[in-house]
Amino acid sequence: MKEKVTLEQISESIRNFLFENYLFGYDEKEFSNDSSFLDFGVLDSTGILELIVFIEGEFDIEVSDVEILPENLDSVNSVSRLVYKKIN
Amino acid sequence: MKVCKNCTLSDNIFSVRINDEGLCNYCLQSNKSNNNNNIPIEEYVEKEKQLMEAFDKYKHLPYQVLLAYSGGKDSTFTLYKLREKFNVSVLAVTFDNGFLTEQCRQNIHEVTANLGVDSITIKPSFSKLAKVFNLAASKEIYPKKSLERASSICTACIGIVKSTVHREAILRKIPFVCFGWTPGQVHVKAPIMKLDYRMVMANQKQIQEPIVKNLGDEYKKYFIDPEWIEDQKENVPSLAYPLVFSNYNEDEILDTIKSIGWKRPKDTDMNSTNCLLNSYANSIHARDYGYNPYSLEIAGLVREGFLSSEEGLKKLSASGEDSVINYVKNELDKYSKL
Numbered sequence: 001m002k003e004k005v006t007l008e009q010i011s012e013s014i015r016n017f018l019f020e021n022y023l024f025g026y027d028e029k030e031f032s033n034d035s036s037f038l039d040f041g042v043l044d045s046t047g048i049l050e051l052i053v054f055i056e057g058e059f060d061i062e063v064s065d066v067e068i069l070p071e072n073l074d075s076v077n078s079v080s081r082l083v084y085k086k087i088n
Numbered sequence: 089m090k091v092c093k094n095c096t097l098s099d100n101i102f103s104v105r106i107n108d109e110g111l112c113n114y115c116l117q118s119n120k121s122n123n124n125n126n127i128p129i130e131e132y133v134e135k136e137k138q139l140m141e142a143f144d145k146y147k148h149l150p151y152q153v154l155l156a157y158s159g160g161k162d163s164t165f166t167l168y169k170l171r172e173k174f175n176v177s178v179l180a181v182t183f184d185n186g187f188l189t190e191q192c193r194q195n196i197h198e199v200t201a202n203l204g205v206d207s208i209t210i211k212p213s214f215s216k217l218a219k220v221f222n223l224a225a226s227k228e229i230y231p232k233k234s235l236e237r238a239s240s241i242c243t244a245c246i247g248i249v250k251s252t253v254h255r256e257a258i259l260r261k262i263p264f265v266c267f268g269w270t271p272g273q274v275h276v277k278a279p280i281m282k283l284d285y286r287m288v289m290a291n292q293k294q295i296q297e298p299i300v301k302n303l304g305d306e307y308k309k310y311f312i313d314p315e316w317i318e319d320q321k322e323n324v325p326s327l328a329y330p331l332v333f334s335n336y337n338e339d340e341i342l343d344t345i346k347s348i349g350w351k352r353p354k355d356t357d358m359n360s361t362n363c364l365l366n367s368y369a370n371s372i373h374a375r376d377y378g379y380n381p382y383s384l385e386i387a388g389l390v391r392e393g394f395l396s397s398e399e400g401l402k403k404l405s406a407s408g409e410d411s412v413i414n415y416v417k418n419e420l421d422k423y424s425k426l
Contacts, residue, residue, distance in 0.1 A: 024102040070286050
């Protein structure tokens with residue numbers, strides 16, 4: 001999954017991960033790709049670390065400590081952009 | 089209710105799904121994800137070397153590490169390891185939530201004396217904490233995912249502990265903060281992580297906001313001020329995980345810490361070795377959600393081979409003593425009225 005992956009595919013994968021593991025009971029329409037994880041209260045500090053472990057394994061990338069910032073990790077779109085930037 | 093035949097997780101937990109072969113999605117995912125499962129000994133050695141090198145850069149400081157020291161077995165073993173294996177200077181900071189057992193207090197006294205460690209205790213007003221714990225027990229104020237890892241009461245308590253120890257580390261310019269996290273509790277790729285202050289504040293916000301919203305602005309003082317931390321951003325400590333990359337063996341841990349004066353309290357439940365509040369928090373959680381809040385942690389230890397499934401199930405089925413649960417409830421009711 002390292003090459004030729006599109007931003008849409010990345011978003012889809014992250015969204016699926018979140019709905020399977022974090023967004024219990026939410027309707028897909030309630031949670032847009034721009035919805036803030038923190039404002040929605042779906043990811044706590046451990047959850048953020050788990051999300052990082054997931055994207056590193058799924059997309060074969062490494063996220064450095066300086067990239068662990070709310071602006072990179074607070075929505076499906078922001079995480080997708082970070083992943084897309086790193087694999088391209 | 090279905091239970092995973094491998095790791096003991098039940099499908100009462102929101103995120104758990106058991107397939108036709110009787111395996112849960114966590115077990116299936118653990119085969120391909122980046123956790124500590126089957127890490128070769130050489131990798132543990134390498135991670136410890138990384139920790140040692142990072143600590144050694146700060147040998148000149150009065151304290152290299154601030155340990156959030158609960159007095160329980162895991163943080164006691166972390167303290168032992170920091171002193172005996174890494175030879176670092178430690179300030180042990182205990183957050184007294186009003187429910188530490190007498191044996192726990194004695195253990196903190198003995199262990200810090202035997203290891204030559206300075207120790208401080210921070211104790212907010214018990215009537216204030218009682219209101220926080222009663223709020224957490226009565227309203228769903230935290231995300232469901234948080235409630236898979238810990239009860240609402242413990243989430244509130246540990247959230248305040250995290251803010252407290254971060255603030256102490258920043259004030260004292262201590263470069264590392266440690267907790268007694270075990271391999272089942274956190275999955276991180278490196279033994280050290282430096283979080284930007286904005287991330288520290290984003291994490292704090294989830295704990296702080298519902299407390300302040302429900303109980304008032306006077307509760308802001310138990311959390312880090314956003315303007316202050318921005319001024320102090322260079323002093324925000326790194327998180328170090330000395331136990332996460334190790335062969336976690338509870339019997340060996342208990343044997344080791346006994347040698348430095350630690351004794352198991354007789355009045356805590358099977359999943360706590362320091363705090364009476366835990367029994368009450370677990371009973372509320374089991375009543376409201378139908379599972380033990382230690383399930384994910386215990387299943388993680390079983391999955392990674394640190395506990396047998398029989399040992400895991402035994403821990404999960406053990407409930408606290410009614411007398412302790414009633415004592416905690418009465419104390420909370422009495423003091424939260426003040």
